[in-house]
Every structure is written in structure tokens, then in C-alpha cells.
Amino acid sequence: MALGTAAHPTGLPELSPEDQDGSLLYNSPGDLTTNGWVALAPSGQDEAFLMLTTDYPLAAIVMGVIAETLGVEPGRVCRTPMSTVTVHTHDDQQVALVIDDLRLLQPVNDTWLDVARETGRVVFVLGTAPKPSDMDVDIYKERFAEGMALGFAPFIVD
Numbered sequence: 001m002a003l004g005t006a007a008h009p010t011g012l013p014e015l016s017p018e019d020q021d022g023s024l025l026y027n028s029p030g031d032l033t034t035n036g037w038v039a040l041a042p043s044g045q046d047e048a049f050l051m052l053t054t055d056y057p058l059a060a061i062v063m064g065v066i067a068e069t070l071g072v073e074p075g076r077v078c079r080t081p082m083s084t085v086t087v088h089t090h091d092d093q094q095v096a097l098v099i100d101d102l103r104l105l106q107p108v109n110d111t112w113l114d115v116a117r118e119t120g121r122v123v124f125v126l127g128t129a130p131k132p133s134d135m136d137v138d139i140y141k142e143r144f145a146e147g148m149a150l151g152f153a154p155f156i157v158d
Contacts, residue, residue, distance in 0.1 A: 037049050038112050056130060072151045074147045074149045090158075
């Protein structure tokens, strides 16, 4: 069960019509979005998941660059803990996804927090297809699972 979506303005431009010479014009920001849920992993144990996506029409390009920077590959699971991605407690109802200097807050519930504390990690999911803000996270996961990059991020209780 998904825990809700948190939108984070990025300043990424959205695709707009082509100009006269065929080059693309960009004019308004896209958003990064986060979603959290708890699910049974292939290992047979519950895991806390935290997904980062964008509604940007060129998500495959932008998120592909982010994946490369983080050392994860779309369609694969990175088995070693990610060093540049961490998830921290923020308060009783939110966690912070931290990637270098970027800090994004995500609402979570007690079950999510308990699983993350117990395992000491979060399954970080990077969605590389655009996720419209009104699209249900379960539908997104079902449609675009093959293009997601997954890795393990340390869970830090502050």
C-alpha cells in the first residue's frame, strides 16, 4: 500500500512546442515526486521502499543521468549499499531522502518506519518513466517496473 506522494519542484523545464528551426523550447518546471510503501521482497522479508520519479516528459533522459550518477542501472538491482543516497528520520510522520545536497521529505506511517528501523535500510527505487501527478503509484510500478533502478540506501535514525 502506497503512503502518498510528495511533490518537490525542481526547476526542470517541461517540454513545449517546437520553434521554427525544429529545436525544442523549454519553459516551466517539472517536479520530482517521492512515494513510499512496504512490500514483501524476493528475500521473503518486508522491506520499506522509497521511490523517486518525475513528471517531466523527458524523464528517461533526466532520470537516466541521475541513475548513472548514483551508480544504479535502470532494470537492475544494485546489491551494494548506495553511498550517496541515505534516508533519515525527519519526524514521526516523515522521512528525508538525501542525495548529496538534495533533501526531499516523504510522509510515512509507523509500519514503514518499523520496517526501515528493523532492516536498517530502505529500498531506493528510481523511476525512469514520467509519472503524472495523478497516476496511482501501484499502476506506475506495474507499467514501468522494467525501467526502474533499485538500490539499498542506509536508514539513519536522527
